Amino acid sequence: MDDNRVKRLTEYVEGVLQGKDALTLYNQYKEDLHKVKPQEAFDIFYNQLQKGYSAREILKILDKVIHVFNKSLIQYEWKEPEENSFLHSMMKENQALETKLADIKEIIKEKDFKKNKERLLRHVEELQQFDAHYLKKENILFPYLEKKMKKFEGLSIMWALHDEARASLKKLINILKSEDPSETDFNVEIGNLFFILYGLIYKERYILFPSAVEVIDDKEWKEMKKQSYEYGFPFIEKPPMDEEDMTKEEDDVVKQGHELLMKTETGELTFKQALMIFNTLPVDLTFVDENNSVRFFTKPKDRIFPRSPAAIGRDVRNCHPPQSVHVVEKIIDEFRKGHKDSATFWIQLKGRTILIQYFALRDENGQYRGVLEVSQDITEIKKIEGEKRLLDWR
Structure with missing residues (x-):
């Protein structure tokens, strides 16, 4: 890559953005325009972003500039990819x-x-x-x-x-x-x-x-x-x-300094970060393991249903009123058998509409590992119409 050429062609593109005469610009930078390389094109346009031009502004002149770069770009030789890559x-x-x-x-x-x-x-x-x-x-x-x-x-x-x-x-x-x-x-x-x-x-x-x-x-x-x-x-x-892609990478928890780090195919989180995410989600989460024991619940800012640490280790059937225990048992039984993967309910509570969902948790082998209860206040969500694409914090 030629840094001097990139500098000169950055000046050329800025001239185009400023609406300067196209022929004059072309004649001034002609030699460089016929030698530009693909990576240099990235440098040139990135430099415009650094100068404060927006992507939308650059789009207006993009094809005009690339047309001028065309001869050099189509002649550039590069190693084409292997089949099926x-x-x-x-x-x-x-x-x-x-x-x-x-x-x-x-x-x-x-x-x-x-x-x-x-x-x-x-x-x-x-x-x-x-x-x-x-x-x-x-x-x-x-x-x-x-x-x-x-x-x-x-x-x-x-x-x-x-x-x-x-x-x-x-x-x-x-x-x-x-x-x-x-x-x-x-x-x-x-x-x-x-x-x-x-x-x-x-x-x-x-x-x-x-x-x-x-x-x-x-x-x-x-x-x-x-x-x-x-x-x-x-x-x-x-x-x-x-x-080699047919085998799934193992998720892992490792110690990094004084913190535990959860490493998965989709990213890494410290224990504290994971907890912050759980407690920031606008839903109540409760996890019940495969033995019907309450193992974990989140503490969002506005929890819908009260939960106390005393519930940890409790049989989930004892967490519900007697008249609804049979429903809980039916859901768990169907999840355990693999007949169903979710169950959905909604109720009215203190003038609010509450969505309650249950999801079967299964490991990589499809074995039943418990239930995730998710409760959410959807009162305001039900009012949504059309689109909202602009930021409005009023």
Whole structure:
């Protein structure tokens, strides 16, 4: 990577953001523009974020700048991924998406919007499956890259593009589902969606993926592949799982300094952190083990049902009034037999609506290990309508 080139091209992009004359800027930085590398592109845009420009502001000029970088980016040589690897699957998904987009184009070419409206709707709705691809980037690939170098925090710009794709797709579906859809509105929005999706495919192929290959090691790629099975593989066959990924990692509790640390596949927590989380959740939790003994309960700020430490070790049947003991016994019996996994009730208490749920706890072998009781005041939740996307602490 050439630090001087990055510095000069950072100046170039800032000039574009400031609306300076495009031809003058191009001629001034022409030599550098034809030599930019994928990782340098990340540095350049990250520098704009550091200067105070928002991801939304950068999005407005992003494609214009990348178009100027195009010649250098498409000529850049990089080691393409092995078959069935995480990155190989991501690239195959993009190829499959292009096929789906081509199918939609063929329908549009028939120039009979009213007749083809339902076909178009089916094909457009099918594109929603591709969100799994973006979720894998946001929740797997991006975190690994961000841990490598600060410049990869610039991935927030690409995340904003994902959100634009989601919004455009939602708008397009609403147009097609309307009683009398406008062909003009459809043409405008399908053009917008195609522009975003093809743009993302390009940015992944020539900027994101080559950069990732250069900084992520084989062990990390294997970890990412293992994690990807939770998200699915839109429009392609699921790749075979590596043999070593078929065995689950053991969770563990270790001593770190003066604290106990709970280590699992999904993260690490100290004992104090786990307790803070339990007691901050807006629900009452009570754990009853496989021997029907009360073992633990949380102490949230506004507990719905009173619990005292004296209940620890008590038979759960003795914690309920006589008239409801048979219900408790039935729930536990069905959980123990494996016939049911949950039971739900709701009651009115002091003018509030209380949701009470019971969940069977089972270990990795499916053996019954107890019951988790979860109680929540849902009075205010029941009043929710529409959406609330803005912060409002009034």
